[in-house]
Amino acid sequence: MQLDLLVTKFQDKDEKAFETLYNMYSDSMHGVIYNIVRDHDIAQEVMQDVFIKAWNNASTYSSKKGRFFTWILNIARNAAIDQTRSKNFKKAKQNLNSDFFVDIIESNESLDNQTDAIGIKGFVSKLAAKCKEVIELLYFKGYTQKEASETLEMPIGTIKTRNRKCISELRNMLEV
Amino acid sequence: MDIKEYIASGILELYVAGTLSEEESKEVYRLTLKHPEVLDEVLKIEAAIIKLTAAASPSDSKLLYPSIKEKITTDTTKVIPLDTKPNKQWFTYVSWAASIVFAAGFLWFANDNSQLKEQIRIADIDKELLEVQIEKGNSSLTEAKKLISVLRDKDIIAVPLAGQAVAPEAYAKVFWDKKSNSIVLDVQGLPEPPKGKVYQVWSLKLNPLTPTSLGVIADFSTDENKLFTIENANASEAFGITLEPEGGSESPTLEQLYTLGAVASTP
Numbered sequence: 056m057q058l059d060l061l062v063t064k065f066q067d068k069d070e071k072a073f074e075t076l077y078n079m080y081s082d083s084m085h086g087v088i089y090n091i092v093r094d095h096d097i098a099q100e101v102m103q104d105v106f107i108k109a110w111n112n113a114s115t116y117s118s119k120k121g122r123f124f125t126w127i128l129n130i131a132r133n134a135a136i137d138q139t140r141s142k143n144f145k146k147a148k149q150n151l152n153s154d155f156f157v158d159i160i161e162s163n164e165s166l167d168n169q170t171d172a173i174g175i176k177g178f179v180s181k182l183a184a185k186c187k188e189v190i191e192l193l194y195f196k197g198y199t200q201k202e203a204s205e206t207l208e209m210p211i212g213t214i215k216t217r218n219r220k221c222i223s224e225l226r227n228m229l230e231v
Numbered sequence: 232m233d234i235k236e237y238i239a240s241g242i243l244e245l246y247v248a249g250t251l252s253e254e255e256s257k258e259v260y261r262l263t264l265k266h267p268e269v270l271d272e273v274l275k276i277e278a279a280i281i282k283l284t285a286a287a288s289p290s291d292s293k294l295l296y297p298s299i300k301e302k303i304t305t306d307t308t309k310v311i312p313l314d315t316k317p318n319k320q321w322f323t324y325v326s327w328a329a330s331i332v333f334a335a336g337f338l339w340f341a342n343d344n345s346q347l348k349e350q351i352r353i354a355d356i357d358k359e360l361l362e363v364q365i366e367k368g369n370s371s372l373t374e375a376k377k378l379i380s381v382l383r384d385k386d387i388i389a390v391p392l393a394g395q396a397v398a399p400e401a402y403a404k405v406f407w408d409k410k411s412n413s414i415v416l417d418v419q420g421l422p423e424p425p426k427g428k429v430y431q432v433w434s435l436k437l438n439p440l441t442p443t444s445l446g447v448i449a450d451f452s453t454d455e456n457k458l459f460t461i462e463n464a465n466a467s468e469a470f471g472i473t474l475e476p477e478g479g480s481e482s483p484t485l486e487q488l489y490t491l492g493a494v495a496s497t498p
Contacts, residue, residue: 086285
């Protein structure tokens with residue numbers, strides 16, 4: 056309920072509501088964007104673009120179409136992927152490594168101060184390779200179920216059930 | 232739908248990931264409103280994903296907010312003049328579209344209106360025709376009622392007039408009400424008189440044969456019931472109907488006697 060109210064206020068261009076929403080999702084978006092662009096400065100630029108875009112296009116969001124988190128996640132992934140397609144980016148990041156989010160989390164020093172940090176590090180290090188891939192593609196890269204099934208050469212249905220299992224493990228560990 | 236099975240299918244995880252089609256997402260949204268356990272599951276999945284993705288954040292993102300805030304607050308003031316042009320264009324298109332829609336609607340209404348007027352006019356004509364028919368019906372009914380009352384009256388003498396040589400098929404009836412000195416003449420059985428001719432009604436005394444004209448039936452063709460009420464103060468012994476030139480004759484043309492009948496002598 057409270058989220059709905061915040062979103063409505065945000066859509067009415069309430070700056071306070073926007074800041075609250077920013078604080079709820081900014082780390083998450085930052086992680087997703089950084090995982091795609093792998094550059095601190097570029098990630099910060101994209102972060103700005105994403106939230107300004109969200110502010111300017113607030114009216115296009117509708118709870119009927121999906122979660123507010125999912126809406127902003129889509130904007131973030133698309134903006135980051137667009138960034139990797141730009142000419143400047145390709146020159147600067149010729150040797151972009153293809154590591155998964157797992158590596159970032161495992162080596163993330165700023166995480167140590169956060170709650171759940173130890174748990175998450177432990178979780179991702181124990182995560183099965185197939186789980187890492189599925190989570191990477193569906194949440195961090197925004198692949199569709201079909202794209203993921205083609206990339207991982209798995210039946211579509213398997214993607215769905217495997218993902219469910221992986222997320223369940225994550226939830227057990229985070230106790231949510 | 233088995234909600235537990237639905238949740239276990241993994242669709243809600245895909246919903247949060249944003250990989251479902253718009254239709255599927257709407258369906259999930261609908262179910263979150265209907266089943267609290269679905270909403271609860273979605274919120275938990277989302278919370279887990281937010282924590283997982285946030286763990287990949289390379290620095291404290293809150294520090295980035297001031298620069299974003301600056302952009303959105305300056306943007307709202309700066310953007311307005313820049314926006315006018317496309318806005319105007321947009322407005323022009325919309326106004327054109329609106330005018331076309333309005334004009335089409337107006338034409339449609341105008342056309343519809345004239346059709347309605349025409350329908351009302353036709354309905355009015357129909358109404359007038361019906362009124363005439365009712366009027367006719369009413370007068371027929373009055374005539375018919377009169378005939379019934381005449382037939383039922385014990386004082387009325389019914390005199391059948393039989394067809395004569397000129398028109399053996401013809402027949403007529405006289406209902407004579409002696410009290411009111413009038414007869415009701417039923418000429419349903421007479422043929423239509425030829426043009427320029429009329430039927431003339433005669434009261435007859437038989438010995439010696441003395442005809443007295445009771446008048447001509449001028450509106451034979453137009454009267455539907457073929458019932459005519461005629462004054463008759465004579466001590467009639469018989470009634471006859473002849474065909475005469477328009478306006479009638481002084482004395483009956485016996486060659487053109489259509490029907491004739493004698494009054495039954497009252498005992």
